[in-house]
Amino acid sequence: MNEKKTVGVIGAGSFGSAIAGLLAENQNVLLYERNKETAERIRTERRIRQFDLHENIEVAESLQQIAEQCYLLFPVVPSQHFKSMIIDFSPYLRPDHIMIHAVKGLHCEFDVETAEADKIRLKDIKTMSELILQETGIVRVGSLAGPNLALEIMEKQPAATVIASRFDEVINEGIAALRSDRLQVYGNRDILGIELAGVFKNYVAIAAGAISGLGYGENAKALLITRGMAEMIYIGKALGADKRAFLGMAGIGDLIATCSSPKSRNFTVGFRIAKGEKLEDILTSLGEVAEGVRTLKIGKLIVEHVGTNAPLLQIIHRVMFEGLEMDRAIKLLMRTYVTADADYLDL
Amino acid sequence: MSGRLYKPTDYPLPYIVEDIKQWPISRLSADRENFIAEVKKRTKEKIKEKYNTPAKLRDELARVLYQERIRLTQKPWKADPKDERQFWSGIKSKFIRLETLEQDAAAYSEEDILDEILHRYVSEIVGEFDPQAFHLAKAILPQFFGRILSAAPGKWLKSFAGNVKTLHEKIPISGDIEKIRHLASKGTVVVVPTHFSNMDSIMVGWLLNELGLPAFTYGAGLNLFSIGILSYFMSRLGAYKVDRRKKNSVYLEMIKCYSTVALQRGAHSIFFPGGTRSRSGELEKKLKLGLLGTAVEAQKLNFRNYNDQLAPRIYIVPCIINYHFVLEAQGLINDYLQETGKEKFLKENDEYSTSFKLVRFIYKFISASSSLSVSFGEVMDVLGNKVDEQGESYNHLGQKINVKNYFITNGVMKDDEQRDAEYTKILGERIVDNYHRYNVVLTSHLVCFTVFELLRKKYAGVDLFTLVRTPVEDISLPYQDVVDSINRLKEKLRDMYDRGEVLTSPELRWNTDKVVDHGMRNINMYHTSSPLTLSGDKMGTEDLKLLYYYHNRLEGYGLEKYI
Numbered sequence: 001m002n003e004k005k006t007v008g009v010i011g012a013g014s015f016g017s018a019i020a021g022l023l024a025e026n027q028n029v030l031l032y033e034r035n036k037e038t039a040e041r042i043r044t045e046r047r048i049r050q051f052d053l054h055e056n057i058e059v060a061e062s063l064q065q066i067a068e069q070c071y072l073l074f075p076v077v078p079s080q081h082f083k084s085m086i087i088d089f090s091p092y093l094r095p096d097h098i099m100i101h102a103v104k105g106l107h108c109e110f111d112v113e114t115a116e117a118d119k120i121r122l123k124d125i126k127t128m129s130e131l132i133l134q135e136t137g138i139v140r141v142g143s144l145a146g147p148n149l150a151l152e153i154m155e156k157q158p159a160a161t162v163i164a165s166r167f168d169e170v171i172n173e174g175i176a177a178l179r180s181d182r183l184q185v186y187g188n189r190d191i192l193g194i195e196l197a198g199v200f201k202n203y204v205a206i207a208a209g210a211i212s213g214l215g216y217g218e219n220a221k222a223l224l225i226t227r228g229m230a231e232m233i234y235i236g237k238a239l240g241a242d243k244r245a246f247l248g249m250a251g252i253g254d255l256i257a258t259c260s261s262p263k264s265r266n267f268t269v270g271f272r273i274a275k276g277e278k279l280e281d282i283l284t285s286l287g288e289v290a291e292g293v294r295t296l297k298i299g300k301l302i303v304e305h306v307g308t309n310a311p312l313l314q315i316i317h318r319v320m321f322e323g324l325e326m327d328r329a330i331k332l333l334m335r336t337y338v339t340a341d342a343d344y345l346d347l
Numbered sequence: 348m349s350g351r352l353y354k355p356t357d358y359p360l361p362y363i364v365e366d367i368k369q370w371p372i373s374r375l376s377a378d379r380e381n382f383i384a385e386v387k388k389r390t391k392e393k394i395k396e397k398y399n400t401p402a403k404l405r406d407e408l409a410r411v412l413y414q415e416r417i418r419l420t421q422k423p424w425k426a427d428p429k430d431e432r433q434f435w436s437g438i439k440s441k442f443i444r445l446e447t448l449e450q451d452a453a454a455y456s457e458e459d460i461l462d463e464i465l466h467r468y469v470s471e472i473v474g475e476f477d478p479q480a481f482h483l484a485k486a487i488l489p490q491f492f493g494r495i496l497s498a499a500p501g502k503w504l505k506s507f508a509g510n511v512k513t514l515h516e517k518i519p520i521s522g523d524i525e526k527i528r529h530l531a532s533k534g535t536v537v538v539v540p541t542h543f544s545n546m547d548s549i550m551v552g553w554l555l556n557e558l559g560l561p562a563f564t565y566g567a568g569l570n571l572f573s574i575g576i577l578s579y580f581m582s583r584l585g586a587y588k589v590d591r592r593k594k595n596s597v598y599l600e601m602i603k604c605y606s607t608v609a610l611q612r613g614a615h616s617i618f619f620p621g622g623t624r625s626r627s628g629e630l631e632k633k634l635k636l637g638l639l640g641t642a643v644e645a646q647k648l649n650f651r652n653y654n655d656q657l658a659p660r661i662y663i664v665p666c667i668i669n670y671h672f673v674l675e676a677q678g679l680i681n682d683y684l685q686e687t688g689k690e691k692f693l694k695e696n697d698e699y700s701t702s703f704k705l706v707r708f709i710y711k712f713i714s715a716s717s718s719l720s721v722s723f724g725e726v727m728d729v730l731g732n733k734v735d736e737q738g739e740s741y742n743h744l745g746q747k748i749n750v751k752n753y754f755i756t757n758g759v760m761k762d763d764e765q766r767d768a769e770y771t772k773i774l775g776e777r778i779v780d781n782y783h784r785y786n787v788v789l790t791s792h793l794v795c796f797t798v799f800e801l802l803r804k805k806y807a808g809v810d811l812f813t814l815v816r817t818p819v820e821d822i823s824l825p826y827q828d829v830v831d832s833i834n835r836l837k838e839k840l841r842d843m844y845d846r847g848e849v850l851t852s853p854e855l856r857w858n859t860d861k862v863v864d865h866g867m868r869n870i871n872m873y874h875t876s877s878p879l880t881l882s883g884d885k886m887g888t889e890d891l892k893l894l895y896y897y898h899n900r901l902e903g904y905g906l907e908k909y910i
Contacts, residue, residue, distance in 0.1 A: 071756065098756070
């Protein structure tokens with residue numbers, strides 16, 4: 001390694017690896033993989049899937065090593081595992097660490113499978129940044145979100161992303177670490193909005209996959225994306241987020257990317273559902289987590305708890321978990337009462 | 348709560364530093380010239396940083412001049428110096444010359460004008476500490492407070508006459524006093540009290556003296572300095588003058604720099620973070636962060652200027668003062684109920700502009716006051732983390748932390764105003780949380796809360812503004828309903844107390860009839876129209892606005908669910 005500073009990436013899944021690759025262009029990277037065998041394989045083969053590991057990336061021995069050598073940390077692990085990871089990490093973390101997560105999911109303090117909407121407390125549903133604040137002594141926290149399909153980033157295609165934090169410093173540190181000729185990095189102070197935009201676009205992506213799976217064309221997809229975003233804004237509003245984040249890179253930007261691409265896992269889930277496959281079979285064969293499936297369950301609890309109208313979310317939920325037929329779902333959606341165009345701008 | 352418990356007879360506690368001349372505030376006063384120079388220098392640097400070209404600076408100074416001339420014509424005060432107009436006219440003519448002449452031919456530069464304004468301001472703001480005046484005040488104040496808090500003349504106090512208590516039985520003080528005393532000898536303490544009454548600053552100053560702490564400095568409204576006797580003491584006991592009318596950038600920056608430099612020099616300080624007195628009677632929910640930010644700033648500078656181990660630490664101590672009644676309640680709640688737009692105007696009035704008004708105010712307080720309670724919250728660092736007896740910080744997970752790390756990025760200390768402003772917000776949230784958790788529920792507040800909430804329930808659908816204007820003759824509640832609700836609330840409050848969510852006064856353990864009686868007697872003692880009345884088995888009120896004001900003290904705990 002050379003004399004440059006070192007940043008840490010926690011999680012060597014497809015997106016974690018993509019982030020590590022971007023960061024490696026500007027500095028050294030310590031990459032942490034929880035599974036010891038996988039970590040050892042990456043270390044010796046210096047490959048993740050079909051991609052070569054950038055020469056500036058080293059595989060870390062432990063979370064402690066990362067905490068000691070890096071002040072700038074990028075956790076990229078699935079939301080279900082985030083809490084246990086951050087608790088393991090916590091003893092080594094200090095107020096001079098800066099943490100920017102890139103996880104598009106929510107954490108629940110209750111069991112999502114058995115929870116009832118009227119009994120949950122909203123404060124038991126946490127974004128990843130809230131979880132970091134709760135479980136560590138770090139204060140300078142940020143979130144990274146945007147249209148960033150891992151595969152395209154690994155292929156070094158041009159893209160843009162957004163870093164949100166209440167601290168300008170976190171945004172600037174993130175930009176300095178990530179900015180390159182192939183990545184534009186925007187800043188946003190509304191971290192809640194950015195996190196929720198990243199989370200809720202997942203279920204819209206499932207719906208987009210389903211529409212493609214049914215063989216519908218671009219008109220239907222445009223309808224879905226536009227109204228999907230409106231619905232996201234309404235849900236976000238109920239949770240205290242401002243609409244603006246949803247109109248930027250992490251909202252509409254990410255929606256367009258995930259809703260158009262078979263490379264997105266959430267899209268794939270929807271697509272294969274529409275083709276008649278069973279959800280369990282799809283999830284097993286995917287191997288990796290599709291955050292959208294979990295988001296649907298949590299999202300349903302939220303909208304029922306606060307009493308927001310979110311027809312798309314509720315109908316997709318019925319398709320995924322309650323056996324509603326896809327074409328019947330489309331009919332139901334097309335019959336929903338529509339209000340004025342772009343009504344969400346007045347929120 | 349840890350540490351030693353003090354008995355009422357222990358007060359006043361011995362001073363933690365015996366020699367008054369060695370108190371931080373005495374040393375600061377003795378080194379006044381250098382202190383002033385430092386404040387000026389720092390303010391100038393800050394202003395020049397913000398307006399970093401001569402053109403920008405000139406624009407800003409023009410704005411200052413404009414704002415000051417508006418103030419002179421629209422809001423003149425008795426406390427203003429006689430040559431005020433003259434001074435600003437002088438600045439104006441220099442400004443005109445600056446604008447009309449070529450740069451190099453001008454006799455003055457923007458910076459010279461800035462210097463002149465800074466000098467003017469700092470001379471007005473600066474306070475001093477005079478040990479002699481301090482001794483004099485010490486001789487007078489206990490008498491004053493003794494009179495207030497023990498049996499006092501007045502027929503309504505007859506019932507208490509047989510029960511003369513000592514000062515400190517009358518003012519129960521809760522909190523870890525020993526820790527506060529210890530940390531005040533190790534570092535610099537910033538006490539942040541709630542603000543309900545003009546009595547607060549005198550009350551807090553006196554209390555801290557009783558705790559044996561060296562004198563504190565604090566910003567007092569410039570208008571108070573037009574009152575002879577008050578001015579004499581305040582200007583000699585470490586108070587500095589704050590003029591709420593001056594809202595220009597240079598003045599505000601200087602007030603902040605003044606506080607920062609004083610803290611850096613170890614002067615224990617009092618900030619009223621609510622800004623002005625609570626208009627609604629509610630505990631402060633949102634704090635003014637300007638002065639609070641100077642604690643963060645001073646702590647950062649201390650870390651920069653000293654080695655890790657030696658850097659003086661700054662400790663924040665929330666203080667909650669509970670009065671059974673507030674003298675200004677009527678005026679405050681009226682302000683509150685008016686449009687906020689109008690209220691802004693009222694804020695700047697000159698309430699105690701004459702000695703007569705002040706004397707009347709104090710007389711009322713002496714003759715009417717009953718017990719009150721004071722509690723100190725958790726001692727915190729400038730990020731709101733808890734601090735132990737040794738002054739070490741622990742985060743919410745109980746992990747020991749080095750506060751310096753908050754100011755470090757990539758291994759080096761970094762200046763970042765936006766970051767520090769966010770830190771100040773975090774500190775503010777922690778203080779507000781403390782205000783709620785260490786608030787002592789008094790009988791009078793509980794009864795007012797219950798009665799008003801019962802009325803709200805009875806008149807469900809009627810909006811607040813209509814409700815408080817309902818003719819009081821129409822207001823009547825069965826006494827038993829009030830008792831039943833209070834019983835439920837008492838139980839709820841006990842649970843909350845066990846969870847550390849609120850404190851309760853000992854009287855709350857009495858049976859409910861006695862609680863209602865105690866609450867009513869205390870709150871009705873002062874106001875000419877009683878917030879609470881009881882005739883036969885009906886409870887009512889003679890003043891709904893006052894009832895609402897005192898009710899608000901328990902707002903924000905979600906207690907209305909149990910009515």
